[in-house]
Amino acid sequence: MSKSARLFRVMHLFRCLPAPVTAARMAEDLGVSERTVYRDIESLRVAGARIEGESGLGYTLSEDIALPPQTLSQLEIEALVLGLSEVQHRGDPALSQAASDALAKITATLPEDKQRHIHHAVGLVHRYQTPAVPSVDMSALREACWQERAIHITYRDRAGVRSERVVWPLAIVYLDRELMLLASCQLRQAFRQFIISSITDFTLMDQSFRPHRVRLLRDYIAELKTRHVVAPASDRPSL
């Protein structure tokens, strides 16, 4: 491996190994001597990377040489932290964790002064009420949407009567308090909305509706906008 290729790999190792990273650890991975690793680190520093070395501990990449020049402003950071905090509060467990992970990953790409803005953001989120546990497995529902797979749902309509239906799930809408599933009903060739808490059960089916989700969703949203509002009267499973 040439030195030039190796320098890119060093940057890669900094990104995927937990900090601090010792020269010995890198030497082992790269198949070179520790002295060469010291030289590589120096070359990266000359090239602009901010790499800090702590005796007895190892190296930390504190500013990525490859950062795009356009970074986030303080206000954009506020929006990001606030938004991901909201998701952590009201999302299902997997989504909540993903919000936390996303914030960590984005934070890692920022220079230290911006990281400080993230840690000390002004906007905080507090909820008096613990969000209700969704009646269905939200991860499986999201997966159905992503994979564009039909689902068989069991739900209670507005009269409380149990009903079943096969639908193509298009999107999950986060309302003020409730979650709503937007779906396409192939039986009736129409769009339908279901409040998630009215769905008692659903199962993933083999039937795929790929690649129609994006187009169908676009059409549905256009229809909703033509009606100007998602009226309360229509935020229930329709008969």
Added chain:
Amino acid sequence: MSKSARLFRVMHLFRCLPAPVTAARMAEDLGVSERTVYRDIESLRVAGARIEGESGLGYTLSEDIALPPQTLSQLEIEALVLGLSEVQHRGDPALSQAASDALAKITATLPEDKQRHIHHAVGLVHRYQTPAVPSVDMSALREACWQERAIHITYRDRAGVRSERVVWPLAIVYLDRELMLLASCQLRQAFRQFIISSITDFTLMDQSFRPHRVRLLRDYIAELKTRHVVAPASDRPSL
């Protein structure tokens, strides 16, 4: 200039010169032959950069080698899009715009297939109620927190009586429906909460409380946690 250093410079040139960039243009900047530029391009390709060359036109960097391999997962993208959509719906205009800008910037750092996930995210946000326009200039209030500057506020207490106070603004809390200011009152040496809508006016003062905001906020939050709850009874400006 060593080759390894030069490769980083080539990446830099790709970022700041308008595409397409010819080998001749790079050779001139780098002080090497065109043949060497061809070699450098090849080395970057081997290292993972996606660089496309069009005869008669020049090179275009279509995917930056420096993208962290650990990029956002689809679920993390869902969290991000959902969170920033929430902020766009309930934030003040400047914050709302910043959410949009942040999403655009982060999107630009992602490879094309991840960009598609962003554009076709499953989670959507809808609000039946338009959020009330805050009674105060939220940008100025955020600025006061960032700059750690005292503010003079005029507010109505729970009896509706007009009152005034000088406080150190620490944070803005986004509750279910309302916004709340967490502040430190130096006159009474105590922490105070003010629902933003009860604040009729505020002015920025010259007095700086830097660098105390982070520590004070941490102490206040610890105190709130000790009390286990931000009780409804205390979510009004206190007398």
Added chain:
DNA sequence: GTACTACTGACAGATTCCGTCAGGAGACCC
């Protein structure tokens, strides 16, 4: 003091790199 790391300089041999030259190919225009 010990252990664990980062850090630096010097040297001889090894390896990579460079410019030049030659030739090929695609896209666009006249």
Added chain:
DNA sequence: GGGTCTCCTGACGGAATCTGTCAGTAGTAC
């Protein structure tokens, strides 16, 4: 078809860079 402008590739001899080893220094934590 020819001309222009670029990307593209291989080969060669000389130049430049790089490497591992060895020796020594220094900081931090226990």
